[in-house]
Structure formats: C-alpha cells, structure tokens
Amino acid sequence: MAGNGNNEKPAKKKVVEKKYPMSEQPPAERIRNFNEVPYGYDVETAVEEARRCLQCKKPVCIDGCPVEIDIPGFIEAIAEEDFAEAIRVMKSFNNLPAVCGRVCPQEDQCEKVCVLAKKFESVAIGRLERFIADYDYEHGVAPPTEIAPTKGKKVAIVGSGPAGLTAAGDLARMGYDVTLYEAFHAAGGVLRYGIPEFRLPKAILDQEVDYVKSLGVKVECNMVIGKVFTIKELLGELEFEAAFIGTGAGLPRWMKVPGENLIGVYSANEWLTRINLMRAFEFPEYDTPIWAGKNVAVIGGGNTAMDSVRTALRMGAETAKIYYRRGEKEMPARIEEIHHAREEGVQFDFLVAPDRVLGTDDGWVRGMELCRMELGEPDESGRRRPVRCEGSQFEVECDMVVVAVGTYPNPIIPETTPELELTKWGTIKVDEETGMTSVQGVFAGGDIVTGGATVISAMGAGKRAARGIDAYLTDK
Amino acid sequence: MAYKILARDDITSESVRMVVAAPHIARKCEPGQFIILRLDGKGERIPLTIADFDRDAGTVTIIFQKVGKTTYHLATFREGDEISDFVGPLGRHLDLGRLGTVACLGGGLGVAPIYPKVRALKAGGNYVVSIIGARRKDLVILEEEMRAHSDELFVTTDDGSYGLRGFVTDQLKLLLDEGRKFDTCLAVGPIPMMEAVCRLTAQHDLPTLVSLDTIMVDGTGMCGSCRVTVGGETKFTCVDGPVFDGHNVDWVETKRRQCRYVPQEKQALERFEKDRGSK
Numbered sequence A: 001m002a003g004n005g006n007n008e009k010p011a012k013k014k015v016v017e018k019k020y021p022m023s024e025q026p027p028a029e030r031i032r033n034f035n036e037v038p039y040g041y042d043v044e045t046a047v048e049e050a051r052r053c054l055q056c057k058k059p060v061c062i063d064g065c066p067v068e069i070d071i072p073g074f075i076e077a078i079a080e081e082d083f084a085e086a087i088r089v090m091k092s093f094n095n096l097p098a099v100c101g102r103v104c105p106q107e108d109q110c111e112k113v114c115v116l117a118k119k120f121e122s123v124a125i126g127r128l129e130r131f132i133a134d135y136d137y138e139h140g141v142a143p144p145t146e147i148a149p150t151k152g153k154k155v156a157i158v159g160s161g162p163a164g165l166t167a168a169g170d171l172a173r174m175g176y177d178v179t180l181y182e183a184f185h186a187a188g189g190v191l192r193y194g195i196p197e198f199r200l201p202k203a204i205l206d207q208e209v210d211y212v213k214s215l216g217v218k219v220e221c222n223m224v225i226g227k228v229f230t231i232k233e234l235l236g237e238l239e240f241e242a243a244f245i246g247t248g249a250g251l252p253r254w255m256k257v258p259g260e261n262l263i264g265v266y267s268a269n270e271w272l273t274r275i276n277l278m279r280a281f282e283f284p285e286y287d288t289p290i291w292a293g294k295n296v297a298v299i300g301g302g303n304t305a306m307d308s309v310r311t312a313l314r315m316g317a318e319t320a321k322i323y324y325r326r327g328e329k330e331m332p333a334r335i336e337e338i339h340h341a342r343e344e345g346v347q348f349d350f351l352v353a354p355d356r357v358l359g360t361d362d363g364w365v366r367g368m369e370l371c372r373m374e375l376g377e378p379d380e381s382g383r384r385r386p387v388r389c390e391g392s393q394f395e396v397e398c399d400m401v402v403v404a405v406g407t408y409p410n411p412i413i414p415e416t417t418p419e420l421e422l423t424k425w426g427t428i429k430v431d432e433e434t435g436m437t438s439v440q441g442v443f444a445g446g447d448i449v450t451g452g453a454t455v456i457s458a459m460g461a462g463k464r465a466a467r468g469i470d471a472y473l474t475d476k
Numbered sequence B: 001m002a003y004k005i006l007a008r009d010d011i012t013s014e015s016v017r018m019v020v021a022a023p024h025i026a027r028k029c030e031p032g033q034f035i036i037l038r039l040d041g042k043g044e045r046i047p048l049t050i051a052d053f054d055r056d057a058g059t060v061t062i063i064f065q066k067v068g069k070t071t072y073h074l075a076t077f078r079e080g081d082e083i084s085d086f087v088g089p090l091g092r093h094l095d096l097g098r099l100g101t102v103a104c105l106g107g108g109l110g111v112a113p114i115y116p117k118v119r120a121l122k123a124g125g126n127y128v129v130s131i132i133g134a135r136r137k138d139l140v141i142l143e144e145e146m147r148a149h150s151d152e153l154f155v156t157t158d159d160g161s162y163g164l165r166g167f168v169t170d171q172l173k174l175l176l177d178e179g180r181k182f183d184t185c186l187a188v189g190p191i192p193m194m195e196a197v198c199r200l201t202a203q204h205d206l207p208t209l210v211s212l213d214t215i216m217v218d219g220t221g222m223c224g225s226c227r228v229t230v231g232g233e234t235k236f237t238c239v240d241g242p243v244f245d246g247h248n249v250d251w252v253e254t255k256r257r258q259c260r261y262v263p264q265e266k267q268a269l270e271r272f273e274k275d276r277g278s279k
C-alpha cells in the first residue's frame, strides 16, 4: 500500500496537483448497456486522494456544501484508513451519501471552493463520498446509528424524494414516529424515476432507502396524498402532529408548439419514467412497453436533457442530438454529464428552438422546424434571454423528440389544501429558517418550494424542516 | 402492502369482476374515479374504473375485459391472491348533479365504467335512459344492475342475438328520430363507438360527455402519456379527466395515440400465452 501510514500531515508533502482519476466504462461499450459509467475508487486510490486534502484550519469546502458535511473530518479518517469513523462522520450529516457522491454537482459546490482548486484541481470530495458509502455497503463498517428515545409523536412526510427521505430519517433519529407517504409504488422520487441506472444504480438507491427504513421510518407507497387523504385529514383523523410536504416539481413543462402530441414526442418524465421506474429497457421481461427512435432530438440543456439523450443512445438510437436555446456556457447540466454525453457521441446544436414538430400522414414524428436564436438582455434568472432570429427557420429530420424544458410543481396537494400560500409560480411559500408553511404544523421543502433544483439542496431543506418540526413539536 | 382479492367472478367469457380490499380508497372514492394497479414487481401500471365500492367493508370493485397481457394475467388471479399495487382514487370526480333527461350509452366493456355514473345520476333525480351494447348476447354485462338504476334500458347486439341488431348509436338514432329529447348524453366505450355517438349527437345539438381510456403511466399528471387535445388545448386525462366534452375531442389524434404500442402489446401477450402454455 502506498504512503507511509503514519500521522505525518499531508500538507508537508508535495501537493499532488490533479485528482486521482476514477476508471470508467469505455464509451463505445457503455452506450450499449445501462450499467454505471464510473467504477468508483478502490481503497488505495481513495486513501491517496484523501491525502491530497490539506486539512485546512478554515475549511471553506464546508461552506460550499448545502448540508455542511464535515468534509476534512471524513476525509482525514479515510486518509488514516479508519473507514468506520469516516462513514460515521458522513452519516451524521448526510443520510444518502452514496447518492450525493454520485449526483451532486460538486464542481459548483464543495469542490468549487476547495482551496486546492485555486492553483490545482480540488480534492475529489464527491468521489470520496461515494467511496466511503460504497465501502460501507460492501463491508458494513458503520457503527449503528443512534436513535433517541421515542417521543411518542407522529409525523407524516409526503413524497419520498431526497427532501422527504432526509426529513424522515432525521426525525426518526430524533425519536419521532415517522410515516412516509409516496404516490408511486417505490420510494426515491427523481432518484427512482428520473436519474438513470447508468448514473445511479437502483440497487444503490434501494440500500439508501433501506437505511432510512432501518431508522424506523414506515414507508407507505401507492398513496397519492390529496387524493386518498388530504393534509388536513393527516393532521386530523390520522393524528399526525406535523406534516412535511416534499412532493417535488414533477409536472412536465411543454414547448407549446404545434405537433407536440404527435406519436414519438415524449416528455422527459414519460421517457425516463418508463425506462427507470418501470424498467421498459428490459421489455418484454418487464411489462411496460416503450417505443424508441433511431434519430432522436432532445430539447433542453439541463441534467434531464442529458439523461434523456444518453438514455436514447442506450435504447438504440443511431443519432442523438441536443437542441438548446442558449449557448454551451449557459447549459445548466453538470459538466461531467455534458462531458460523458460528448464522449458517447451525443451531438449539440446551440441557440436554436423548435417552432413545430413535423408529422407523417399517420401521426408519427418525422422532423422539426427550428429557429435560430441569439442572446439578448439577461432575464430574471440572470442568464441572457434567447431572442428569435426571424427568417432563420430550418428543418431537421428525426423520428423521436424528448421535451426536457423544465417542470412545474404538482398541484394535487395545493389544490386540496387551499389554505397553503403559494408563490405566483405555484411553489409553496415557507419560512426560510424552519420550513413552516402558512399552515400551522405543515412544513415543506425541496423542489416543491424552490422549483427544480438539486438533490443536495432538497436534502438541505429536509434537514432544516426536520429541525423546524422538532422545535415546533417541542414547544407545542 | 399488497391488496387482497376478496371475490372474483367471470361475468362473461371475456370479462371478470373482482372485489379488492382497499379500505383507504373505498373511504374516499366517488363514482367515475379510477385506480391504477400493478400486478407484481415486473408489471406495468394500468388504469381501471372503480365500478363499485363499499365504504363500510373497505372494498373496491373493478370489472375488466381481457384484452392484453396485463388483463389476461389479472384474470388468472384467484380469490385470496394479492395485487402488488393499487393506487387511487384518481381522476376528477364529476358531480353530474341534476341534468334532466340523460341518455347513457355503454359500449362493450364501457358498461362497467358507465354503471357508477348511471347510479349516481338516478340517485340525483335524473331521468335515465340507458343503452348498452355488445357483440353478442353472451357478452352483455351488468344488464340487471343497469336496469335497476335506469328509467328505461335498451340493449343492442352487433349480431342481433339479443335486443336491437346494431350498435348503441342505432338505438339512440331511433330515439332521436322519434323526437325524444335529452338534455345530456353520456357515452363510454371503445373510441370508435364514442366518436360515432358524438357525430350523431352533434347533429342534434345534444351535449355529450365521454370518458377517455388513454394510455397511462403514473395517473397523477407527471408524465403526459395520457394527453389528449380537447377544444384545441392539451389536457391530461388522468388529472383533467377522464370525462371530457366529446364534441371537442380530437378523435383522430386520440385514436392514433391509443395504438402507439400495438406491436409491443402483441409481443407481450404472445409471450405470456407461451409461458402459460408451457406451464
């Protein structure tokens, strides 16, 4: 094993300038399967990488993490090969490290501010996070999680995405009797139905969900809250003393152009849900059918668009192309995903937007008419607004279109809980600090509050709300 | 949690009725709403209308026609067996209220989903004229139940083996030609039947509601698989419907979207039958 194994401060050593690479499935191979793309660090590489960390006195990396993980703390433990301690530290901040280590936009968060990033490459915090979570699942080194004595109070959590899972896990640890309601037949939210197997294997997600269950959380699937019970009924007849709404932003936004209902046009949600949640990529072994095109166009520039286009390749597309109305720099997708998509042969066309989808006589997609754009003044999001270049319209051929231009909050709960105050975007208004909504005892967090954001910001909201609920119920 | 089948009977050679234990759904559902079920870990999610419910017993009744893999598979489930997932109540509850004289047309298995609406209409003080149709006499379903909740009941069969020879639209046309007046028409059945009804009623300015059975996945508005164009606007059948103004439905598009998985459905059914045959 490399290194001398004593406690000498790594800072005294010469800095290793670059992150240790993580081996990956080669592109030509991986576009034919749904297996995970990066393999993860082995023990030796993880320890070496951990030793790159300077163990700063003022660890700025922590400020970059929405859940304020003690990053130097868990990394030091890895450097010292004390994996049980590393996972203990990690889990005291983050219930879902195997997920975050894989899908967190680290390059914009903890790794962006890491001091090493000023001159060299940052410490590979995300990869180390993934390593320690996977190591624990394989070897079971984590000490049992401490659970406070029962408080005898019931809390309902609605929605099992990262926000709901986090709030549920934290409240269970504090001694609350927690029931988690999920509309689908399986827990995980976007992690289950949106993010594909090749980025987040569902077996990993199952382990994370099982961990939350092991803390005492009861998970009830097939429960569409608002339809089967209203929030009012949860707090009334069902005798919950507080409720947390983490129902996400699952409603697809459309382009509102002619031809959008042609056969072969999918919302990203339908395309990804059929494949990830329903496992249509294993049809006919699994019953859910899917129709996959050979020349695929994906509209949008976020993670959802990248997942859709990479999935299309794996479903047998010969060409797969992203059409995005702003420029490359403006794409909200993670850099790693864009990079992986390029490697796999995905093509990009920037500064274009569809005017309509063109159909065959019998109603299938045959192409699109697009219009070129240029960037004008910044809009409310601070990004420059795309403006049409009239007269620049052109046609392209394709037989399938995936619309990945954003989502809205699902209105089922707001509609059945009229007392909830909403913003003009339909998201739920909450107190920043506690997560409490305009209704006493009802809290909310994650995409239902922020609109489509990130896994870790949803988890951060779940954590804050768990503290808010604890304070509310302690005073009550 | 799984959902136990408490009773099961074959109501014709092609259709089955099941009573399923689902107390939380029974407690809340209203006529015309539906559930989505998934048979097992590898199953697809399919919608079925809540044909009946018993709040006290905590049960929901479904009636389905064997048309493809999932419904053939479900038909093999016996009393005491469990369905893995059963979600509801979904869709808008349509409070039909007092409409006056209502023509209720159920074609084929459309009789099952129209039955709870007929019952609610009758209980709501409307004058209900029901017309139910099937290919042959032995495929007519729920005749007695429909009769009990209708002021008048007509039956049609394609081959004339029972009632009027022809389609439900032929019976409705006879009534309209006789000068019978209706305030509203309600039609549930295969798409060609609903479309034919709408063509006829449009000529008579008779407002017509239809219940669409589009292809669904989640049933909560998050995928758009179930979208239809109604009056030039895109609607989601699972959350905005399933009942729509039939005169405004884009039938050409609806028909096309309904057939988009036919080759896969055929493949799935053949595979299922082969597997069963080899057992």
Ligand SMILES: Cc1cc2nc3c(=O)[nH]c(=O)nc-3n(C[C@H](O)[C@H](O)[C@H](O)COP(=O)(O)OP(=O)(O)OC[C@H]3O[C@@H](n4cnc5c(N)ncnc54)[C@H](O)[C@@H]3O)c2cc1C
Pocket: A103, A104, A105, A158, A159, A160, A161, A162, A163, A164, A181, A182, A183, A184, A187, A188, A189, A190, A191, A194, A195, A223, A224, A225, A226, A246, A247, A248, A249, A250, A272, A303, A304, A305, A307, A334, A410, A412, A413, A445, A446, A447, A448, A452, A453, A454, A455, A456, A458
């Ligand atoms: C395809 C895709 C890829 C993404 N990739 C990344 C990435 O790489 N990195 C990243 O950080 N972020 C990514 N995101 C964003 C991230 O996944 C979300 O911000 C995050 O999942 C939001 O978490 P949440 O808990 O608020 O809601 P969700 O994950 O949306 O979960 C909400 C849950 O609530 C359930 N629900 C909804 N309504 C009801 C109801 N009425 N009753 C009961 N249950 C209900 C839903 O079924 C769902 O399970 C991606 C998003 C998508 C769609």
Ligand SMILES: Cc1cc2nc3c(=O)[nH]c(=O)nc-3n(C[C@H](O)[C@H](O)[C@H](O)COP(=O)(O)OP(=O)(O)OC[C@H]3O[C@@H](n4cnc5c(N)ncnc54)[C@H](O)[C@@H]3O)c2cc1C
Pocket: B034, B045, B046, B047, B048, B049, B050, B063, B064, B065, B066, B067, B068, B069, B070, B071, B072, B109, B112, B113, B212, B213, B214, B215, B216, B217, B242, B258, B259, B262, B265, B266, B269
């Ligand atoms: C709101 C609603 C209520 C319904 N109520 C009833 C009912 O009470 N009784 C009944 O027998 N049927 C009902 N249906 C239709 C029923 O869902 C389909 O017959 C069933 O999904 C067929 O599945 P399959 O695998 O057996 O057949 P497949 O071989 O998969 O399909 C046969 C045909 O059924 C339709 N279909 C397929 N998949 C779906 C799907 N996921 N959702 C909707 N339709 C699909 C298609 O037109 C297809 O060509 C309803 C549909 C909707 C949308």
Ligand code: SF4
Pocket: A064, A065, A066, A067, A068, A069, A071, A094, A100, A101, A104, A105, A106, A109, A110, A111, A125, A126, A129, A456
């Ligand atoms: S959770 Fe995300 S932001 Fe926080 S340390 Fe891990 S990778 Fe970085």
Ligand code: SF4
Pocket: A052, A053, A054, A055, A056, A059, A060, A061, A062, A071, A072, A113, A114, A115, A116, A123, A125
């Ligand atoms: S800022 Fe970078 S080097 Fe410093 S403690 Fe954090 S991870 Fe280590």
Ligand code: FES
Pocket: B215, B216, B217, B218, B219, B220, B221, B222, B223, B224, B225, B226, B227, B236, B237, B238, B239
């Ligand atoms: S079934 Fe998915 S939106 Fe209606």
